[in-house]
Amino acid sequence: MGMFAQNGAGQADLFGAPLLPGLSWSDDFLTAREERALIERIEETSLTPFRYQQWTGKRLTRSYGWSYDFETGTFAPTDPIPQWLLPVRARAARYAGLAPEEIVQALLIRYDPGAGIGWHRDRPVFRHVIGISLGEPAAMRFRRKKRDRFERISAPLTPRAIYHLDGEARNDWEHSIAEMEAARWSITFRTLR
Numbered sequence: 001m002g003m004f005a006q007n008g009a010g011q012a013d014l015f016g017a018p019l020l021p022g023l024s025w026s027d028d029f030l031t032a033r034e035e036r037a038l039i040e041r042i043e044e045t046s047l048t049p050f051r052y053q054q055w056t057g058k059r060l061t062r063s064y065g066w067s068y069d070f071e072t073g074t075f076a077p078t079d080p081i082p083q084w085l086l087p088v089r090a091r092a093a094r095y096a097g098l099a100p101e102e103i104v105q106a107l108l109i110r111y112d113p114g115a116g117i118g119w120h121r122d123r124p125v126f127r128h129v130i131g132i133s134l135g136e137p138a139a140m141r142f143r144r145k146k147r148d149r150f151e152r153i154s155a156p157l158t159p160r161a162i163y164h165l166d167g168e169a170r171n172d173w174e175h176s177i178a179e180m181e182a183a184r185w186s187i188t189f190r191t192l193r
Contacts, residue, residue: 020142020153022167029095029162035134041084042108042134042185058115065105066192068123075125081106085187092130092189096164103130105190111135116179119143122170126190129165133157134185142173 030038047060064085067078081089085106093100105126122129138157143150157163157177165175 019155020169020173022169022171023142023155023163023165025155025157025161025163026095027158027161029091029132030134030160032160035160038088038132038187039134039185042110042187045108047108047110058112059117060110060112062108063105064107066190068125075123088132088187089189092132092162092187095162096128096130096166098128098191102128102191103189104192107188107190109186109188111138111177111180111184111186113181113183114179117175117177119174119176121174122165122190125192127166127170127193128189128191129170130189131157131163131165132187133159133161133163134187135159136180136182136184138177138180138184141176141178142169143176144173 042062045062047062049058049060064079064081065077066075068075081103086100089103089106090100093103137159139154140157140163142153142155145151153173155163
């Protein structure tokens with residue numbers, strides 16, 4: 001999926017070159033049992049439709065730690081990351097080479113059929129972006145403008161996989177997820193700059 005073949009370390013390569021500097025991912029970060037338990041927990045939270053200005057998205061979300069309101073442009077503290085997410089946060093931090101306390105924001109998302117995420121970069125206030133993919137597989141697509149065209153790369157998000165964006169992948173490339181045909185969930189953790 002994408003321009004290069006994936007190797008076992010979660011970095012894609014062609015003659016040893018990384019797929020995208022600052023992007024890493026690994027399959028089977030969670031067991032199938034852990035995945036089911038996390039999906040159940042996400043379903044028990046008060047997810048609300050994503051709103052961007054006057055537009056309502058097809059995905060449902062819930063932020064913890066910090067919240068960004070896309071209608072007002074307000075960034076503010078919100079409810080703390082719940083206890084049930086703290087062990088997952090600790091494992092995600094370990095994967096990214098961070099201390100768990102550095103991760104101050106968690107975003108839960110449910111993608112119903114027809115939902116995706118358009119091209120974007122995460123808000124500049126955040127630095128590290130660590131995502132865990134649950135449910136259906138998806139492709140995380142990357143693009144950046146190069147003169148009069150877009151350079152494009154794609155990375156697979158298999159169920160129970162984790163990815164980490166930092167550096168060039170985080171700052172220089174936009175990313176998106178195509179519309180889903182079946183339900184998918186994700187947990188995104190972020191650090192502040």
